[in-house]
Amino acid sequence: MSTVVPLSAQLINLFAAVILLLAFAMLAQRRVLPLINLFALQGLTLCLSTLVVAFSTGQAHLYGSAALTLVLKALLLPWILHRLVRKLQVKSDVEGLVNIPTTMLIGIVLVMVAFNVALPISQLASTISRGTLGIALASVMLAFLMMIVRTKAIPQVVGFLAMENGLFLAATSATYGMPMVVELGIALDVLVGAIILGVFFFQIREQFDSLDIRHLEKLKER
Amino acid sequence: MSISGLLWQFFAIALALALAPLLTGWVNQCRAWLQNRAAPPLLQPYFMLHKLFHKDVVLAHGASPLFVFAPYVVFGCMLLACAIIPTLSTDLPFAPAADTIALVGVFGLARLFIALAAMDIGTSFGTLGGRREMLIGFLAEPALLMVIFTTAMISQSTSVATIVETLAHGDFVINPSLAFAGIAFTFVSFAENARVPVDNPATHLELTMIHEAMILEYSGRHLALIEWAAALKLYAYSCLGLALFFPWGIAEGDSAAGLLLAISALIAKLAVGGALLALIETINAKVRIFRAPEFLGTAFLFAVLGLLVRLLLESRV
Numbered sequence: 001m002s003t004v005v006p007l008s009a010q011l012i013n014l015f016a017a018v019i020l021l022l023a024f025a026m027l028a029q030r031r032v033l034p035l036i037n038l039f040a041l042q043g044l045t046l047c048l049s050t051l052v053v054a055f056s057t058g059q060a061h062l063y064g065s066a067a068l069t070l071v072l073k074a075l076l077l078p079w080i081l082h083r084l085v086r087k088l089q090v091k092s093d094v095e096g097l098v099n100i101p102t103t104m105l106i107g108i109v110l111v112m113v114a115f116n117v118a119l120p121i122s123q124l125a126s127t128i129s130r131g132t133l134g135i136a137l138a139s140v141m142l143a144f145l146m147m148i149v150r151t152k153a154i155p156q157v158v159g160f161l162a163m164e165n166g167l168f169l170a171a172t173s174a175t176y177g178m179p180m181v182v183e184l185g186i187a188l189d190v191l192v193g194a195i196i197l198g199v200f201f202f203q204i205r206e207q208f209d210s211l212d213i214r215h216l217e218k219l220k221e222r
Numbered sequence: 223m224s225i226s227g228l229l230w231q232f233f234a235i236a237l238a239l240a241l242a243p244l245l246t247g248w249v250n251q252c253r254a255w256l257q258n259r260a261a262p263p264l265l266q267p268y269f270m271l272h273k274l275f276h277k278d279v280v281l282a283h284g285a286s287p288l289f290v291f292a293p294y295v296v297f298g299c300m301l302l303a304c305a306i307i308p309t310l311s312t313d314l315p316f317a318p319a320a321d322t323i324a325l326v327g328v329f330g331l332a333r334l335f336i337a338l339a340a341m342d343i344g345t346s347f348g349t350l351g352g353r354r355e356m357l358i359g360f361l362a363e364p365a366l367l368m369v370i371f372t373t374a375m376i377s378q379s380t381s382v383a384t385i386v387e388t389l390a391h392g393d394f395v396i397n398p399s400l401a402f403a404g405i406a407f408t409f410v411s412f413a414e415n416a417r418v419p420v421d422n423p424a425t426h427l428e429l430t431m432i433h434e435a436m437i438l439e440y441s442g443r444h445l446a447l448i449e450w451a452a453a454l455k456l457y458a459y460s461c462l463g464l465a466l467f468f469p470w471g472i473a474e475g476d477s478a479a480g481l482l483l484a485i486s487a488l489i490a491k492l493a494v495g496g497a498l499l500a501l502i503e504t505i506n507a508k509v510r511i512f513r514a515p516e517f518l519g520t521a522f523l524f525a526v527l528g529l530l531v532r533l534l535l536e537s538r539v
Contacts, residue, residue, distance in 0.1 A: 007396075010395065010396040011396065013396070013398050013535045014396050014398045014401070016398070016535070017398030017399075017401060017402065017531050017535070018398075018401075020527065020531070021401075021402065021405075021524075021527070024523065024524075024527070028520065100516060101515065101516050101519045104519060104520065104523050105519075105523075107523075108523060108526055108527070111527065111530060112530065115530060115533070115534050118534075119534070131534060131535045132535070134534045135531075135534070135535075
């Protein structure tokens with residue numbers, strides 16, 4: 001490497017790589033509880049990465065975003081999900097529509113696509129963390145993939161929340177985050193979404209005795 | 223090529239021969255401690271080798287010369303691998319003999335011969351072990367090559383010595399790609415060395431064996447050579463991993479002070495690495511043989527991700 005890269009940029013890249021790693025780990029995880037823990041870990045990494053960006057660029061409002069991420073995505077949402085799993089007594093095995101190795105291969109292809117799409121965009125950006133845009137896009141797509149291939153309700157919600165993680169990373173890396181109002185709005189949205197989905201889970205299970213949302217496809221008026 | 227360099231090269235090979243069974247003994251000891259068993263002595267592998275070298279060889283009827291020949295080839299391959307990998311210094315005469323791709327080939331040659339020898343006798347367990355070994359091998363090799371390509375892209379060379387020099391003595395840079403490559407390499411070395419998630423080295427159950435099933439028919443000095451080669455393989459993989467991902471301490475020239483430092487660093491790193499290996503083996507259960515492709519597929523995935531991350535993040539900043 002010819003030019004010296006500042007340590008903060010290296011750290012941001014490292015955290016972004018860890019987020020990508022965790023996205024793949026979530027994709028490969030068969031059980032519900034470790035899945036939620038991985039999601040919490042991803043939130044924590046996202047918080048650390050935002051902190052480094054905030055510290056190295058002096059963008060004060062990013063500290064607020066980092067705190068919000070920590071409270072919401074690393075603590076509150078995982079706690080709600082844990083409670084849900086305990087109350088619903090979910091059986092631990094997650095069933096997927098596609099088997100795990102195939103999912104991983106599709107994931108790799110998605111990462112390649114995301115990296116190639118993000119390359120020209122990130123060259124236009126002037127932020128310190130522009131290199132991570134590709135990773136952010138990749139984690140959004142991986143979370144999307146998880147929502148598609150999983151048939152149980154809780155992994156789908158985790159996929160939805162992980163997608164928000166990816167979007168947040170994209171916002172941080174491309175433009176140093178969104179305005180605080182928008183961020184607060186999204187945070188509230190995600191929180192309320194998770195709570196409402198939690199209520200839905202109970203309804204779904206009451207109807208079908210299972211959280212497999214494939215049952216929903218057979219809904220009929222009686 | 224200086225005389226002292228040549229001497230140090232031979233010393234490095236002798237050290238590999240001496241340390242390899244010790245490393246196996248250390249891993250076994252740590253494993254026993256972690257599993258609340260009474261540990262075998264640290265020197266147990268040496269006693270084993272001593273016993274086996276003094277026993278007579280019993281050959282099966284119909285064993286072809288290949289069967290007798292294979293242990294020597296396997297042992298030779300592993301010894302060559304230990305000589306190529308810069309365990310002590312990056313400037314020893316054997317280092318330029320082969321690059322990393324050839325190194326993977328050397329491991330492949332050893333695998334080919336041991337699988338052929340396993341099938342040579344014609345027992346069902348030998349054939350079964352040979353097939354399983356080839357299955358694991360053909361999945362592990364691309365992942366290993368991808369790991370090596372990632373490190374080769376960082377240092378712009380496939381020579382092991384150059385890679386280690388670049389990684390150890392360049393400016394301190396955090397390479398996220400190396401983290402991915404390191405995880406992938408760990409997965410691959412567990413599979414290649416017949417360790418727990420893929421194979422259990424201490425098993426007595428023939429149906430679940432991979433490595434052990436292949437060497438069931440060997441006895442006496444042939445078995446000793448194969449056991450020693452297996453220990454050397456573990457040593458070679460450990461040293462390769464240490465050289466690629468924790469290269470600090472490896473000497474550049476052949477000065478005595480640097481090499482002595484390198485020896486103590488190597489032994490300390492191997493002790494920690496062996497204990498970690500035992501820990502990972504203890505907290506994991508052996509997976510079904512049909513899960514092994516998934517395990518190695520994950521390794522391949524991590525290696526490819528490392529390569530991609532390298533292209534995205536580190537090539538142009």
